Amino acid sequence: MIKVITEIEDDKWNDLVNKSAVASYFQTPACYRFYKTLSFLEPFVYGITDNDKLLGVVQGYIIADGGKIKHFLSRRAIIPGGALLSNECPKEATKALLKYVIRDLKSKAIYIEIRNYNDYSYFKPEFIESGFKYEEHLNFHVKTLDLESSLKQLSSTKRRDVKISKKEGAEVVMATNEDEIKEYYDLLFGLYKSKVKTPLFPYEFFKNLFYQEEGKFFLVKYAGRILGGSVCTELIGRTLYEWFVCGLDREIKNVYPSTLATWGAIEYASTHNMTKFDMMGAGKPNDGYGVREFKAKFGGELLEQGRYIHICKPIMYETGKIGVKILKKLK
Numbered sequence: 001m002i003k004v005i006t007e008i009e010d011d012k013w014n015d016l017v018n019k020s021a022v023a024s025y026f027q028t029p030a031c032y033r034f035y036k037t038l039s040f041l042e043p044f045v046y047g048i049t050d051n052d053k054l055l056g057v058v059q060g061y062i063i064a065d066g067g068k069i070k071h072f073l074s075r076r077a078i079i080p081g082g083a084l085l086s087n088e089c090p091k092e093a094t095k096a097l098l099k100y101v102i103r104d105l106k107s108k109a110i111y112i113e114i115r116n117y118n119d120y121s122y123f124k125p126e127f128i129e130s131g132f133k134y135e136e137h138l139n140f141h142v143k144t145l146d147l148e149s150s151l152k153q154l155s156s157t158k159r160r161d162v163k164i165s166k167k168e169g170a171e172v173v174m175a176t177n178e179d180e181i182k183e184y185y186d187l188l189f190g191l192y193k194s195k196v197k198t199p200l201f202p203y204e205f206f207k208n209l210f211y212q213e214e215g216k217f218f219l220v221k222y223a224g225r226i227l228g229g230s231v232c233t234e235l236i237g238r239t240l241y242e243w244f245v246c247g248l249d250r251e252i253k254n255v256y257p258s259t260l261a262t263w264g265a266i267e268y269a270s271t272h273n274m275t276k277f278d279m280m281g282a283g284k285p286n287d288g289y290g291v292r293e294f295k296a297k298f299g300g301e302l303l304e305q306g307r308y309i310h311i312c313k314p315i316m317y318e319t320g321k322i323g324v325k326i327l328k329k330l331k
Helices: 010-019 030-036 068-073 091-105 121-129 145-155 156-168 179-198 202-211 257-270 290-296 312-331
Strands: 004-006 043-049 053-063 076-081 112-117 131-133 138-143 171-174 215-223 225-234 241-249 276-278 302-303 307-311
Touching: 010 030, 010 053, 010 171, 030 053, 030 131, 043 091, 053 091, 068 145, 068 225, 076 302, 091 112, 121 131, 138 145, 138 215, 138 290, 156 215, 156 257, 156 312, 171 257, 179 225, 202 215, 202 225, 215 257, 225 257, 241 257, 257 276
Parallel strands: 076 112, 241 276
Antiparallel strands: 004 043, 043 053, 053 076, 112 307, 131 307, 138 276, 138 302, 171 215, 215 225, 225 241
16 A cells, blocks of 8 residues: 655665665755754655555755745745655656645745756656656766776866866865864855855854765865865765865965865765766756856766756745846845
8 A cells, every 4th residue: 555654764764775776865864864953944754655665755855045025935845866766666656755745845835846866757757747847957977986087087177277286285185173164164155145146055054064974075275274175965885966166266376176176076986986976966958057167077977857846836936036036136
């Protein structure tokens, strides 16, 4: 008998993670526990079973931004990584899970967004039939089978930038204390405020991630300062995910901290038995996305794995989109 559950045993959940072809860090018990440490979001998780066998999991969080009005208009349910589904998950079980997700979240969020980091084309009919709309979205996956091949995959300019940055005295180190995390966060916050102009998670996110086994902070240091870094999470033995990266790239001559940070993360993946480095998004195909050019030079494969969207409140969704555009122009 097919049944939706909201409490999942860790051993069954981890077993599904280990066996599923579409597993990601973002659909693991470890990630769910991390979300539960954060005060600014509301985590959720749903599972689908058949005769007590776990066939699928959908987990994510509800988040909103700003003061009362903006908070009300920006409530969204985000499901990073895509659904965790068994390789033989029946269509009726997949649809039952997805329909339950919509039914339970529609009163809590303006929209639901599933961000795929694997190929879900096999399951696409079930998503569409359950009420989700497909939107194209790009990503890069970099193979990390060994250090030598990973280095060869870099463009000639990126290899040069890594080499001369190290020669100049810059180095990539793993974060060791909260002071380093705070220094990096201040740098990242400044970048988001001046250039990116989209909401950034509070410092609490980065501080708490630092204490998770799966959280990795690759910091670029030069002359005692942190000039940049890459914030990653790992699905141990399979994939390293780059959640955030930044650097003061024009501050020191011959030092390229953004490049060095991403390379440091790729180097780690290549020497820790991981098969790929996931750059977690490269924009929509027809939209200008300056970061895509930067990401393309690390030798990854450009993929279109898309996103699934369900609009729970269409009028509020359109109002919110207009509001976001206006706020970006005012910043």
